[in-house]
Amino acid sequence: MAIGPVQLIVLGFNHPDFHGEVIAELERLRESDTVRVIDALAVHKDAEGEIEVAHLSNLTKDEAVELGSKVGALIGLGIEGEEGLEAGAVAGAEAA
Helix, strand or coil: CCCCCCCCCCCCCCCCCCCCCCHHHHHHHCCCCCCCCCCCEEEEECCCCCEEEEEEECCCCCHHHHHHHCCCCHHHHHHHHHHHHHHHHHHHHHCC
């Protein structure tokens, strides 16, 4: 599977008050082949201070494993060179 270019985006909001609009827009962009969400994670605290997590991806399980190994390898290579590349590829595939 060809992938790229890949962009990592991190957004923060002081007072988020979303009701599904962001996910709906990402799905609309995917349907028009404008954006492909490899992996998205939304994390926030509820009124009681408990952390809630929502996950979004347009990938199949096989695609997630393949991309997880590639991304893990790249991260590992940047951190620990050749040894990190191999360890990162394994960790990325397992995490997917």
